[in-house]
Amino acid sequence: MKSNGQKSLFIGSQGQNYLFPFILVSSLFFMWGFAHSLLDVLNKHFQNALDLTKTESAAVQASAYGAYFLMALPAGYIARKFGYKAGIIVGLILFAIGAFWFVPAVGINTFWAFLLGLLILFCGLTCLETVANPYTTVLGPPQTAATRINLAQTFNAVGWILGPLVGSVLIFGNESEKSIFELLQEALQKVFIGAGSIVENTVTTAEAQTDNSALILPYVGLGTLVVLVLVLFLFTKLPEVKADDDISDSTLNTSSLPLIKQRHFVLAVVAQFLYVAAQTGINSFFINYTVEIEELQLKELQAGLLLGLGSMTLFAIGRFTGGMIMRKVKAEVLLGTFAIINTLLMLFVTINHNRFGVIALIACYLFMSIMFPSIFALGLRGLGEKTKTASSILILTIVGGAIAPMLMGLIGENSMNLGFIVPLVCFLYISFYGFAGSKMKQQKL
Numbered sequence: 001m002k003s004n005g006q007k008s009l010f011i012g013s014q015g016q017n018y019l020f021p022f023i024l025v026s027s028l029f030f031m032w033g034f035a036h037s038l039l040d041v042l043n044k045h046f047q048n049a050l051d052l053t054k055t056e057s058a059a060v061q062a063s064a065y066g067a068y069f070l071m072a073l074p075a076g077y078i079a080r081k082f083g084y085k086a087g088i089i090v091g092l093i094l095f096a097i098g099a100f101w102f103v104p105a106v107g108i109n110t111f112w113a114f115l116l117g118l119l120i121l122f123c124g125l126t127c128l129e130t131v132a133n134p135y136t137t138v139l140g141p142p143q144t145a146a147t148r149i150n151l152a153q154t155f156n157a158v159g160w161i162l163g164p165l166v167g168s169v170l171i172f173g174n175e176s177e178k179s180i181f182e183l184l185q186e187a188l189q190k191v192f193i194g195a196g197s198i199v200e201n202t203v204t205t206a207e208a209q210t211d212n213s214a215l216i217l218p219y220v221g222l223g224t225l226v227v228l229v230l231v232l233f234l235f236t237k238l239p240e241v242k243a244d245d246d247i248s249d250s251t252l253n254t255s256s257l258p259l260i261k262q263r264h265f266v267l268a269v270v271a272q273f274l275y276v277a278a279q280t281g282i283n284s285f286f287i288n289y290t291v292e293i294e295e296l297q298l299k300e301l302q303a304g305l306l307l308g309l310g311s312m313t314l315f316a317i318g319r320f321t322g323g324m325i326m327r328k329v330k331a332e333v334l335l336g337t338f339a340i341i342n343t344l345l346m347l348f349v350t351i352n353h354n355r356f357g358v359i360a361l362i363a364c365y366l367f368m369s370i371m372f373p374s375i376f377a378l379g380l381r382g383l384g385e386k387t388k389t390a391s392s393i394l395i396l397t398i399v400g401g402a403i404a405p406m407l408m409g410l411i412g413e414n415s416m417n418l419g420f421i422v423p424l425v426c427f428l429y430i431s432f433y434g435f436a437g438s439k440m441k442q443q444k445l
Contacts, residue, residue, distance in 0.1 A: 008140070008141065008144070009140045009141070009144050009147065009148055009151070010022055010139055010140045010148075011140060011141070012139075012140065012141075016239065018139035018140055018239065021135075021139060021238050021239055022136060022139045022140075022148070022152070024232070024233070024236060024238070025088075025132050025135055025136060025139075025152070025238075026136070026151075026152045026155045027155065027229060028088065028091075028128050028132045028229070029132065029152050029153060029155040029156035029159070030155040030156060030158055030159040031095070031128075031159060031222070031225065031226060031229065032095075032125045032128055032129060032156065032159065033155070033156035033157060033158065033159025033160040033163065034159035034160070034162055034163045034166075034222065035095075035099075035121060035122075035125060035159075035163070035222060036064075036125075036159075036160065036163065036283075037159065037160045037161075037162075037163025037164050037167070037283070037308070037312065038163045038164075038166075038167045038218060038219075038222075039060055039061060039064055039118075039283070039284070040163070040164055040167075040283040040284055040286065040287065040304075040307060041163075041164055041167035041168055041171050041172070041287075041304055042057075042060050042114075042167075042171075042215075043057045043058070043060055043061075043284050043285070043287070043288070043405075044057075044172075044287045044288060044291075044300050044303075044304075045171050045172065045214075045215075046060065046111065046114070048300075049211070049212055050111055050212075052111070053409070053413065054285070054288060054409035054410075054412065054413055054416075055406055055409040055410050055413060056409075057409070058284065058405035058406040058408075058409045059111070059115060059406075060114075060115070060118065060284075060405075061280055061284055061401050061402055061404075061405040061406075062402040062403075062405070062406060063115040063116075063118045063119045063122075063402075064118045064119070064121075064122040064401070064402070065122070065276070065280065065398055065399055065400070065401030065402035066119065066122075066399060066402045067118075067119050067120075067121075067122035067123045067125070067126055068122065068126050068129075068395060068396055068397075068398035068399050068401075068402075069396060069399035069402070070123065070126075071122075071123040071126035071127065072126055072130060072392050072393070072395040072396030072398070073392055073393075073396060075087060075090075075091070075126050075127040075130035075131070075392055075395065076130055076388055076389055076391065076392020076393075076395075077392075078090055078127065079130060079131050079388050079391075079392070080388050080389065083240045084131050084135050084238060084240060085233065085238045085240070087127050087128075087130060087131035088127070088128060088131050088132070088233055088238075089230070089233060089234065090124075090127050091124045091125065091126070091127030091128035091131065092124065092128070092226055092229060092230040092233065093124065093230065094120055094121070094123045094124030094127065095121055095124030095125060095128070095223075095226045096124070096223050096226040096227050096230065097120055097121075097124070098117050098118065098119070098120035098121025098122070098123070098124060099117075099121055099219045099220065099222045099223030099226060100219070100220065100223045101116065101117035101120060101121075102114070102117050102215050102216060102219035102220070103216055103219075103220065105117050105212075105215075106212050106213050106215060106216055109212055114212070114215070117219075126395060126398075129395050129398070130391055130392050130395040132152070133149060133373075133376055133391060133394075133395070134380065134387055134388060134391040136148050136149045136151075136152040137149050137376075137377055137380060137387075138387070145377050145380075145381075147323045147326050147327065148323075149373040149376060149377050150319060150322050150323035150326065150370060150373045150374070151320075151323045152373075153319050153372070153373045154316065154319040154320045154323070156319070157312065157315050157316035157318075157319040157320070157369065158316055160312045160315055160316070161308055161309065161312040161313055161315070161316055162308070163308065163312075164304050164305075164307040164308030164312060165304070165305065165308035165309060166218055166308075167218055167304065167308075168300070168301050168304025168305055168307075168308065169301070170214060170217050170218050171214045171215060171218065172299075172300045172301040172304060180305065183299075183301060183302050183305060184302070184305045184306070184309060186302065187296075187298055187302040187303070187305060187306050188306070188310070190296045190297075190298065190355065191296065191306065191355050191358050191359060191362075192355075192359065194295075194355060259383070259386055259389065259390055259393070262382075262383065262390075263437075263439075263440075264378065264379060264381065264382075264437065264438050264439060264440045265379045265380070265383065265390055267379075267433055267437035267438070268375050268376075268378060268379025268380075268394065268433065268437075268438065269379070269393060269394060269397055270397075270429065270433070271375045271379075271429065271430050271433040271437065272372070272375045272376065272379070272394050272397040272398075272400075273397035273398075273399070273400040274400060274425075274426035274429050274430060275368075275371050275372055275375060275400075275426065275430055276372070276397065276398045276399075276400040276401045277400035277401060277403060277404035277422070277423070277426050278342075278368075278404065278422070278423035278426035278427055278430075279368055279371075279372070279401070279423075280400070280401030280404055280405055281401075281404035281405050281407075281408045281419070281420075281422055281423050282361070282364065282368075282420070282423055283307075284404075284405040284408070284409075285405070285408055285409070285412065285416055285419060285420075286303065286306075286307050286311065286361060287300055287303040287304060287307065288412075288416045289349075289353070289357070289358070289361065289416045289417065289420075290302075290303040290306060290358055290361075291303050292353070292416050293353060293354060293355065293357075293358065295354065295355065296355060296358070306358070306362065310362050311361070311362045311365040312365065314362065314363070314365045314366040314369070315365040315366065315368065315369045316369075317366065317369070318365070318366045318367065318368070318369025318370060319369045319370065319373075322334070322369055322370035322374075326370075326374075331370075331374045331377065331378060332374075332378055332434050332435070332438040332439070333434065333435070334370060334374070334434075335370065335371060335374045335375065335378070335430065335433070335434035335438070336430075336431045336432075336433075336434025336435035337431075337434070338367040338368075338370060338371065338434075339367075339371070339427045339428070339430040339431035339433075339434055340427075340431045341367045342364050342367045342368060342423075342427040343424055343427040343428050343431060345360045345361075345363055345364045345367070346360075346364065346420050346421075346423050346424035346427060347424055348360045349361050349364075349417060349420045350417055350418065350420045350421050350424060351417070352417070353415065353416070353417035357417060371430060374434075375394075375430070375433065375438075376391075376394055378438040379394055379438075380394070381440060382440055404422050404423070404426075407419075407422055408420070408422050408423075
């Protein structure tokens with residue numbers, strides 16, 4: 001009998017096997033990863049297609065991540081009142097509506113129409129994330145909650161890889177005589193070897209692809225996938241794990257305390273807000289940072305390929321290996337260490353707007369990978385029946401993604417590298433949370 005093997009991750013206290021529900025719910029992580037990473041292509045696309053400034057294009061993130069502020073608490077209420085499955089169904093319906101709205105939005109062809117679609121779509125994602133993140137943590141032993149959520153987030157990372165890749169190809173378009181893989185190879189050579197003398201047979205991307213109709217195919221395709229998954233969930237019975245089975249710490253349980261007195265949770269709220277702010281800001285202006293380096297002479301499509309197949313691949317590797325490393329290293333120690341490394345990388349990016357800065361920017365994705373799920377799991381420890389409410393509050397903090405891009409766009413309007421001071425400050429706080437703020441302390445009422 002395997003008690004410490006892979007299967008033990010999904011065995012409940014009464015011997016229930018939660019492997020299939022875990023796999024099904026993990027598919028949601030892939031879809032919202034894909035939807036999130038498409039945003040990073042939209043920023044530069046709308047700058048070209050609608051003649052927006054960097055600060056104005058950041059309204060893409062403001063609309064999308066603002067949905068978390070509007071919908072997180074209602075999503076938490078749905079989960080508490082009607083259960084995990086109901087929250088998933090509502091989320092998928094809104095997700096599909098938002099995706100299909102891009103068809104009439106292209107006809108309207110104004111910025112607000114696209115922002116409305118993103119707002120609806122991300123209201124759906126809010127429901128999904130509010131439910132799916134805590135649901136993965138209760139589908140097995142409490143002590144392996146951080147490992148389980150990191151494993152689920154691996155599927156999310158795959159979505160993050162494919163989003164910029166598919167988005168760059170379909171939205172920016174390839175006007176070069178070279179194949180996508182040749183363009184990627186060329187970009188890698190320029191960044192890592194410094195081969196800046198490569199001759200390109202391309203037209204400028206801003207001239208090549210400014211038609212918003214390019215947005216229809218990726219979003220209609222995504223909406224169709226969501227509908228198929230919705231049908232699957234409608235006909236699948238999911239176990240409703242009781243509050244008594246929610247995340248707890250075997251040596252210290254503080255579930256009787258109100259959330260405002262749960263120090264590790266309150267500090268997690270701040271850490272999660274800043275993490276999402278940092279990740280979203282870096283994603284949003286990765287392409288801008290890269291194409292503005294004159295010595296590289298990269299096009300938006302090539303920068304998007306670097307983001308999808310370079311940065312996001314490291315992100316996925318980090319998610320996959322992070323869960324395994326946490327079997328040997330405490331989640332809070334790994335979180336603090338990775339945050340310190342990213343603080344230093346952001347300092348390098350801020351003062352070096354060159355190919356070495358791009359390398360540092362790509363590397364930071366490896367160390368960002370475990371942050372969201374780790375903060376989430378550490379913040380929910382010992383909360384018992386308050387887990388669903390706490391989860392909805394943590395999801396609400398994703399609104400941080402609406403603020404950082406605008407601030408970074410404003411600071412980096414003339415020189416994009418300066419804007420990366422914002423994620424630097426965010427990672428500095430996250431390192432504090434990992435090493436000190438995440439510690440649970442028994443307190444008296």
